[in-house]
Amino acid sequence: MEKNVTQTKAWKKLSFHYRFFKNTEMKNLFAFDAKRGLKYNISLGPLYLDYSKNRFNEKTMQYLLDLANEVHLKDKIEAMFKGEKINKTENRAVLHTALRNRSNTPIYVDGKDVMPEINQVLAKIKKFTNAVRYGEFKGATGKKLTTIVNIGIGGSDLGPVMATTALKEYWAKDIKCYFISNIDGSACDDVLSQIDPETTLFIIVSKTFTTIETLTNARTCRKWLIDALGEYAVAKHFVAVSTNTKEVAKFGINTDNMFEFWDFVGGRYSMWSAVGLSIALAVGMDNFEKMLDGAYAMDCHFRSAPFAQNIPVILALLGIWYNNFFKFHTQGIIPYDQDLRFLPAYLQQLDMESNGKSVTLTNKFVKYATGQVLFGGAGTDVQHSFFQLLHQGTQIVPLDLIVPAISHNEIGDHHEILVANALAQGEALMRGKTVGEAAIELSKTGKTTAEIKSLKRYKSFAGNRPTNTIVIKKLDAYTLGMLIAMYEHKVFVEGIIWNIDSFDQMGVELGKQMALSILPELQGQASGLHDSSTRKLINLIKDLRK
Numbered sequence: 001m002e003k004n005v006t007q008t009k010a011w012k013k014l015s016f017h018y019r020f021f022k023n024t025e026m027k028n029l030f031a032f033d034a035k036r037g038l039k040y041n042i043s044l045g046p047l048y049l050d051y052s053k054n055r056f057n058e059k060t061m062q063y064l065l066d067l068a069n070e071v072h073l074k075d076k077i078e079a080m081f082k083g084e085k086i087n088k089t090e091n092r093a094v095l096h097t098a099l100r101n102r103s104n105t106p107i108y109v110d111g112k113d114v115m116p117e118i119n120q121v122l123a124k125i126k127k128f129t130n131a132v133r134y135g136e137f138k139g140a141t142g143k144k145l146t147t148i149v150n151i152g153i154g155g156s157d158l159g160p161v162m163a164t165t166a167l168k169e170y171w172a173k174d175i176k177c178y179f180i181s182n183i184d185g186s187a188c189d190d191v192l193s194q195i196d197p198e199t200t201l202f203i204i205v206s207k208t209f210t211t212i213e214t215l216t217n218a219r220t221c222r223k224w225l226i227d228a229l230g231e232y233a234v235a236k237h238f239v240a241v242s243t244n245t246k247e248v249a250k251f252g253i254n255t256d257n258m259f260e261f262w263d264f265v266g267g268r269y270s271m272w273s274a275v276g277l278s279i280a281l282a283v284g285m286d287n288f289e290k291m292l293d294g295a296y297a298m299d300c301h302f303r304s305a306p307f308a309q310n311i312p313v314i315l316a317l318l319g320i321w322y323n324n325f326f327k328f329h330t331q332g333i334i335p336y337d338q339d340l341r342f343l344p345a346y347l348q349q350l351d352m353e354s355n356g357k358s359v360t361l362t363n364k365f366v367k368y369a370t371g372q373v374l375f376g377g378a379g380t381d382v383q384h385s386f387f388q389l390l391h392q393g394t395q396i397v398p399l400d401l402i403v404p405a406i407s408h409n410e411i412g413d414h415h416e417i418l419v420a421n422a423l424a425q426g427e428a429l430m431r432g433k434t435v436g437e438a439a440i441e442l443s444k445t446g447k448t449t450a451e452i453k454s455l456k457r458y459k460s461f462a463g464n465r466p467t468n469t470i471v472i473k474k475l476d477a478y479t480l481g482m483l484i485a486m487y488e489h490k491v492f493v494e495g496i497i498w499n500i501d502s503f504d505q506m507g508v509e510l511g512k513q514m515a516l517s518i519l520p521e522l523q524g525q526a527s528g529l530h531d532s533s534t535r536k537l538i539n540l541i542k543d544l545r546k
């Protein structure tokens with residue numbers, strides 16, 4: 001029987017330690033230890049994590065590491081990699097790591113090695129990708145397929161969108177990628193109004209192949225294609241990625257053009273599988289495989305590095321320290337790279353769908369905070385929107401600042417300005433500016449004593465606001481793979497400490513169910529039972545649509 005994490009020795013020590021440590025200022029930690037910035041960092045290939053600008057000392061870190069040991073993290077990591085059924089509520093293994101198991105060592109689920117099937121699908125992706133990119137698999141009218149439209153939602157969309165955008169510099173010259181996810185007709189319209197049916201390949205991506213948004217969008221696109229080219233064109237312009245062969249066939253797609261994945265791959269962990277087909281088509285199979293290689297490098301590190309030197313473990317432990325002790329329940333992700341602008345949205349699903357849970361693996365309601373709210377956006381844009389609150393607001397939001405050393409577009413001094421901003425934010429958030437410092441600064445600008453008095457508080461910054469700085473050499477496929485795997489494992493470690501199932505997503509069901517009951521009412525059928533607000537809203541919208 002697992003112990004409630006709050007009853008572990010390490011948690012109790014952390015609680016006690018927190019009371020004395022909570023007001024410690026990072027700037028003092030830096031002042032007392034000139035080597036702090038040289039001590040608290042970890043390098044792994046092209047990725048460097050500086051976690052020194054966080055509110056911890058050696059003791060804190062020791063207790064956090066003790067906590068990891070006390071919850072048997074090492075064994076749990078092994079259980080995941082070995083294919084044990086750690087997704088308890090769905091009785092499934094969790095093997096996104098098998099999809100990038102570049103050593104190809106066997107991994108068994110229910111006594112069967114999953115690697116041969118994974119390799120087969122990978123080979124099929126490669127063959128198809130090359131056939132499309134080299135113009136061997138053509139459209140119904142004999143034209144090369146150069147427009148890829150990925151139709152999917154959640155994990156069947158966010159990974160492909162994020163990764164293709166991140167790797168934009170590696171796209172084949174003649175290929176264009178579009179994504180349709182939202183059920184809003186505008187999403188379909190936006191894409192269909194820009195593309196040519198003769199050169200378009202639709203990829204329907206749905207693990208279940210029952211998701212109403214994806215299937216509705218897919219049907220609309222199918223009709224659009226048939227209207228333009230006739231029914232016979234469907235086989236040449238539609239492929240599917242799914243675990244559900246029966247439903248794919250029912251939709252009218254030749255199952256030879258279906259790319260399989262498995263129930264041990266969660267939607268939000270699936271971009272390494274055939275769900276990443278659009279990524280492979282855009283950047284080529286070599287780059288897709290480099291992405292798998294990068295993720296594999298992070299997997300090996302996660303599995304073997306001592307916890308004190310383990311990037312995902314350190315990130316997760318700091319996350320726990322803030323979320324459960326400081327009660328900082330929000331986390332910001334700020335990539336200083338325009339091409340990583342969809343990373344926060346991707347990580348939102350990864351983190352919040354995985355760890356937004358309230359019941360433990362031992363079937364009890366949790367009595368402590370679990371998953372944090374994650375948000376973010378690309379720097380420097382967001383410095384001009386929500387950073388005000390991060391610097392002077394009453395909530396403290398620990399940030400990850402992600403900074404590539406080399407830009408794909410070294411134009412003038414753009415990149416130096418970008419990097420200077422990223423580093424300045426970390427330093428400013430940590431150091432702040434006291435009221436006294438603000439007063440001195442104001443006096444240097446010639447302000448009167450009265451003016452200084454009235455302005456100095458507004459111009460002060462509390463500081464002591466934590467950041468991790470993640471420097472990558474350059475945003476390429478390998479590094480992107482590392483980065484994403486790093487966050488996957490961070491989320492995993494937090495889930496282990498909270499003793500929750502990070503791999504189901506039952507919280508999305510209730511809203512879906514209720515939408516299905518409201519839909520017929522909007523379409524004019526008899527009214528169901530609703531609260532007075534929902535009833536009024538249904539009637540109002542029906543009236544407005546008359």
Ligand code: F6P
Pocket residue numbers: 153154155156205206207208209210211214267268353505508
């Ligand atoms: O909204 C929940 C969810 O199940 C996600 O976990 C998943 O990524 C998404 O819907 C799409 O599901 P599917 O791939 O089965 O269409």
